Amino acid sequence: MRLTFRVNGRQQQADDVWEGESLLYVLRERLGLPGSKNACEQGECGSCTVRLDGLLVCSCLVAAGQAQGRDVVTVEGLASQAKKRADGRSGGADGRTGKAGTDLQPLSPIQQAFIDAGAVQCGFCTPGMLVAADELLERNASPTDADIREALSGNLCRCTGYQTILAAVRLAAARGTADTAGTADTAGTGG
Amino acid sequence: MGTQMRGTAAPGRTPTSLSRRSRTKGGIGESTLRPDGTLKVIGEFAYSSDLWHEDMLWGFTLRSPHPHARITSIDISKALAQAGVHAVLTHDDLPTAHTQYGLEYTDTPVLADGVVRHHGEPVALVAADHPETARRAAAKIKVDYEPLPVVHDEASALADDAPILHPNRDDHHAGHVPHPNIVHRQPIIRGNAAEAAKRADVIVTGEYEVGMQDQAFLGPESGLAVPAEDGGIDLYIATQWLHSDLRQIAPVLGLPEEKVRMTLSGVGGAFGGREDLSMQIHACLLALRTGKPVKIVYNRFESFFGHVHRHPAKLWYEHGATKDGKITHMKCRIVLDGGAYASSSPAVVGNASSLSVGPYVVDDVEIEALALYTNNPPCGAMRGFGAVQACFAYESQMDKLAEKLGMDPVEFRQKNAMSQGAIMPTGQIVDSPAPVAELLRLIKAMPLPPEKQWETARGAADVRALPGGLSNTTHGEGVVRGVGYAVGIKNVGFSEGFDDYSTARVQLQVIGGEPVATVHTAMAEVGQGGITVNAQIARTELGVTQVVIHPADTQVGSAGSTSASRQTYMTGGAVKNACEAIREKVLETGRRKFGTYHPAWATAELLLEDGKVVTDSDEPLADLVDVLGDEVIDIELQWRHRPTEAFDPVTGQGFGHVQYSFAAHRAVVEVDTELGLVKVIELACAQDVGKALNPLSVKGQIHGATVQGLGLAVMEEIIVAKDAKVCNPSFTDYLIPTILDTPAIPVEVLELADEHAPYGLRGIGEAPTLSSTPAVVAAIRAATGLPLVRVPVRPEHITGT
Ligand code: FES
Ligand code: FES
Numbered sequence: 001m002r003l004t005f006r007v008n009g010r011q012q013q014a015d016d017v018w019e020g021e022s023l024l025y026v027l028r029e030r031l032g033l034p035g036s037k038n039a040c041e042q043g044e045c046g047s048c049t050v051r052l053d054g055l056l057v058c059s060c061l062v063a064a065g066q067a068q069g070r071d072v073v074t075v076e077g078l079a080s081q082a083k084k085r086a087d088g089r090s091g092g093a094d095g096r097t098g099k100a101g102t103d104l105q106p107l108s109p110i111q112q113a114f115i116d117a118g119a120v121q122c123g124f125c126t127p128g129m130l131v132a133a134d135e136l137l138e139r140n141a142s143p144t145d146a147d148i149r150e151a152l153s154g155n156l157c158r159c160t161g162y163q164t165i166l167a168a169v170r171l172a173a174a175r176g177t178a179d180t181a182g183t184a185d186t187a188g189t190g191g
Numbered sequence: 192m193g194t195q196m197r198g199t200a201a202p203g204r205t206p207t208s209l210s211r212r213s214r215t216k217g218g219i220g221e222s223t224l225r226p227d228g229t230l231k232v233i234g235e236f237a238y239s240s241d242l243w244h245e246d247m248l249w250g251f252t253l254r255s256p257h258p259h260a261r262i263t264s265i266d267i268s269k270a271l272a273q274a275g276v277h278a279v280l281t282h283d284d285l286p287t288a289h290t291q292y293g294l295e296y297t298d299t300p301v302l303a304d305g306v307v308r309h310h311g312e313p314v315a316l317v318a319a320d321h322p323e324t325a326r327r328a329a330a331k332i333k334v335d336y337e338p339l340p341v342v343h344d345e346a347s348a349l350a351d352d353a354p355i356l357h358p359n360r361d362d363h364h365a366g367h368v369p370h371p372n373i374v375h376r377q378p379i380i381r382g383n384a385a386e387a388a389k390r391a392d393v394i395v396t397g398e399y400e401v402g403m404q405d406q407a408f409l410g411p412e413s414g415l416a417v418p419a420e421d422g423g424i425d426l427y428i429a430t431q432w433l434h435s436d437l438r439q440i441a442p443v444l445g446l447p448e449e450k451v452r453m454t455l456s457g458v459g460g461a462f463g464g465r466e467d468l469s470m471q472i473h474a475c476l477l478a479l480r481t482g483k484p485v486k487i488v489y490n491r492f493e494s495f496f497g498h499v500h501r502h503p504a505k506l507w508y509e510h511g512a513t514k515d516g517k518i519t520h521m522k523c524r525i526v527l528d529g530g531a532y533a534s535s536s537p538a539v540v541g542n543a544s545s546l547s548v549g550p551y552v553v554d555d556v557e558i559e560a561l562a563l564y565t566n567n568p569p570c571g572a573m574r575g576f577g578a579v580q581a582c583f584a585y586e587s588q589m590d591k592l593a594e595k596l597g598m599d600p601v602e603f604r605q606k607n608a609m610s611q612g613a614i615m616p617t618g619q620i621v622d623s624p625a626p627v628a629e630l631l632r633l634i635k636a637m638p639l640p641p642e643k644q645w646e647t648a649r650g651a652a653d654v655r656a657l658p659g660g661l662s663n664t665t666h667g668e669g670v671v672r673g674v675g676y677a678v679g680i681k682n683v684g685f686s687e688g689f690d691d692y693s694t695a696r697v698q699l700q701v702i703g704g705e706p707v708a709t710v711h712t713a714m715a716e717v718g719q720g721g722i723t724v725n726a727q728i729a730r731t732e733l734g735v736t737q738v739v740i741h742p743a744d745t746q747v748g749s750a751g752s753t754s755a756s757r758q759t760y761m762t763g764g765a766v767k768n769a770c771e772a773i774r775e776k777v778l779e780t781g782r783r784k785f786g787t788y789h790p791a792w793a794t795a796e797l798l799l800e801d802g803k804v805v806t807d808s809d810e811p812l813a814d815l816v817d818v819l820g821d822e823v824i825d826i827e828l829q830w831r832h833r834p835t836e837a838f839d840p841v842t843g844q845g846f847g848h849v850q851y852s853f854a855a856h857r858a859v860v861e862v863d864t865e866l867g868l869v870k871v872i873e874l875a876c877a878q879d880v881g882k883a884l885n886p887l888s889v890k891g892q893i894h895g896a897t898v899q900g901l902g903l904a905v906m907e908e909i910i911v912a913k914d915a916k917v918c919n920p921s922f923t924d925y926l927i928p929t930i931l932d933t934p935a936i937p938v939e940v941l942e943l944a945d946e947h948a949p950y951g952l953r954g955i956g957e958a959p960t961l962s963s964t965p966a967v968v969a970a971i972r973a974a975t976g977l978p979l980v981r982v983p984v985r986p987e988h989i990t991g992t
Binding site: 018020028029032033034035036037038039040041042044045047074075076078079107111112114115116118120121122123124125126127130146148149150152153154155156157158159160161162163164165166 | 410
């Protein structure tokens with residue numbers, strides 16, 4: 001089947017998609033966006049987390065067909081997503097994306113915070129963590145530790161022991177959620 | 192070592208250790224950020240599972256459903272006939288007579304050779320144009336099995352009529368094992384335990400058990416093999432040790448090593464699970480057969496079968512002590528289940544036996560450790576191997592002894608703690624700081640977390656702070672707090688006489704008007720941050736800020752494995768050594784060019800700082816750019832740690848380990864005693880790291896290791912049934928700690944230099960995995976009063992149901 005949907009703000013098309021293919025497979029293998037990771041294919045690890053019409057989903061559990069006509073945001077689009085939200089409030093320009101919807105923007109605040117706090121080791125959990133953490137900060141500008149734990153409880157990390165991940169989310173929140181969290185009207189529509 | 196290039200009779204002196212702090216920004220001791228961080232947060236870092244090649248095929252592995260069976264026939268015709276399938280391979284298709292591989296013994300068939308010895312053993316391979324096509328085709332391969340009797344524990348493995356799993360052993364331990372189903376056995380006898388036992392006022396015995404833990408790295412086994420025009424192959428792979436893979440791959444393919452060119456791709460964690468080969472040879476075989484690039488990516492189910500696990504163990508211990516709290520003696524017997532193939536079992540046995548006493552002074556010991564061949568899944572390297580199992584047992588014993596003597600468990604440990612100068616059971620003198628008592632003091636002195644944190648101002652309990660969490664199983668009723676302590680000892684680097692070395696190639700040149708160093712090693716960056724540290728070392732040694740890390744590949748000499756807490760010591764040491772040689776060359780050139788302008792060129796101790804040659808009193812002599820001009824200084828050198836020696840096969844005596852590493856934990860838990868649910872509230876760690884080259888990364892290692900230890904304590908186990916089949920190969924049934932299961936982890940770091948190691952550093956990645964587990968279990972015991980002799984502790988162990 002043919003599939004048409006928006007990824008990170010760009011219209012994308014995939015042909016010859018099998019019935020059983022997951023959204024994750026289409027993103028990774030057909031659209032050249034391998035940022036979303038596959039660590040279990042069973043909805044248990046969160047490394048494939050993306051946003052589908054603003055909602056967090058495990059893309060390994062979403063049949064590709066379900067994405068037809070909808071908006072998807074992956075880790076590759078997080079920076080333009082953040083820029084767009086910031087611009088949305090200040091009335092700025094549209095975020096640009098490069099090849100296959102990869103960001104040309106500087107890092108989003110949550111991405112920068114993950115680097116600065118040492119929240120990245122092997123980095124395999126990072127894309128999913130970032131998408132989930134970004135979504136948290138969008139709806140809760142100053143989350144408590146309990147809020148962060150709850151929001152990231154579906155994302156496994158085997159390397160960090162989560163301490164620096166907590167620190168990174170706190171850091172991004174403290175640095176000013178102005179750049180991170182969107183307003184309700186622009187948030188989560190995948191831009 | 193470290194002096195190969197210093198024969199050039201230089202008039203000045205070059206310091207080989209930095210007696211003062213380097214000024215160059217981004218050097219050692221700073222928490223510089225990862226060079227791969229940006230790519231990783233934007234999703235563009237290329238992991239081995241992300242690789243793509245024009246025209247590429249997907250490989251898939253058919254695995255045995257039986258733990259032990261004879262293969263009577265294989266029919267691949269239906270699979271081959273399926274559209275989209277390019278090749279199907281079985282053992283009969285292997286290109287050479289060299290059809291086995293292995294880390295220590297060459298005992299593992301590339302594809303099953305008439306017999307399968309464990310559930311999940313690879314039997315056949317398929318290459319097809321879509322992963323699903325490959326999977327379906329594999330399901331059409333018809334294999335007839337004739338099940339054989341299964342060996343699954345010590346009794347069945349060593350029984351008189353036990354099937355011998357490897358009847359034609361030719362490994363170096365074959366000659367002195369008491370039974371062919373024993374991979375390796377290492378006794379250690381020191382002093383006279385029987386005699387010393389007579390002095391004991393109390394004697395405590397215990398039988399302990401450790402379940403099979405999985406590394407559960409998130410990035411599955413994967414890689415891409417691309418056939419080359421010269422008949423060779425280019426392999427892009429996630430591994431822990433490129434050259435060890437190479438040594439095992441090339442003979443099976445029938446290729447000289449230089450025709451198997453390996454490049455490290457992004458590695459999604461390792462923890463020992465990538466030390467053995469997984470799909471490496473399989474992808475190469477399919478690529479050579481089809482003439483097309485072949486990618487193999489395991490899914491999680493397959494990953495549970497695709498790598499070795501932590502050895503499950505049974506441990507029998509006896510300790511005695513005098514009334515005033517001095518340990519008199521220790522006897523133990525440690526039986527590790529190595530599973531169907533040897534992997535690193537011999538080294539695990541060596542660690543378990545030599546570290547079985549723990550970080551304590553016990554002069555009279557009788558120790559035996561062995562690993563079995565069984566039909567269970569093969570076990571091998573996982574973070575802290577051998578030492579993890581022993582630590583759970585000896586630390587459980589320490590609490591039991593303290594209780595019997597009516598002593599405080601920390602004070603009892605401190606009374607018996609080793610320190611520098613102590614003698615190991617192997618007779619080896621611990622010749623660098625061993626601050627065991629101090630680490631215990633540090634964790635004990637940390638403030639305890641407040642009680643009953645679930646209580647809120649509004650009166651309703653915050654169930655997120657309670658055992659069971661959002662399952663809302665208690666509001667505080669039946670919840671009891673417990674506190675537990677543990678400390679452990681781990682060896683660093685490869686032991687027992689292994690020729691352990693690493694190689695670094697460093698180039699220094701002027702690019703765009705700036706001095707730039709390029710560091711090329713084959714070190715596998717698996718997430719630990721070795722590339723960060725290598726760059727820091729180059730900055731410190733060469734006084735440059737621009738350092739390029741060349742991708743790791745087999746075009747440079749071996750770096751050894753990213754395991755055994757060894758890479759900062761070994762490859763860090765190799766980079767330092769190569770940089771020292773480069774510095775020597777720079778100064779030589781400088782003296783030639785500018786020596787006549789300033790007497791300090793000949794007389795002072797010279798350093799490279801901030802892009803300049805400076806004297807030890809900070810007087811600048813020349814810019815590096817001017818000294819170098821067009822010259823490219825390019826040096827590749829091997830570097831070794833001081834030699835170790837094998838343990839005596841009978842007495843276990845010998846200078847077996849190059850360095851020891853120590854960490855201690857205090858666990859605070861709350862247990863819902865009615866349901867048996869445990870919430871770890873805090874897991875504090877104190878560790879001596881010698882020298883923190885990158886403090887942020889050091890803490891990252893301590894956090895990660897601590898949580899893996901927590902996982903072993905209360906969650907993680909691969910369940911293998913009596914019929915040797917794996918019951919829970921998925922993240923649904925094999926649970927690793929989530930962020931909700933993970934407590935706060937306050938960390939205290941000591942930096943007591945080891946004079947034998949580069950910068951005084953100590954390998955740190957494993958020690959915190961050891962003590963975390965027994966600390967958590969001690970805390971649960973304190974809360975419940977139960978003996979709890981097995982990990983992971985399950986709710987039913989607490990409720991007794
Ligand atoms: S890959 Fe989707 S949740 Fe694990
Ligand atoms: S950084 Fe490796 S899994 Fe999270």
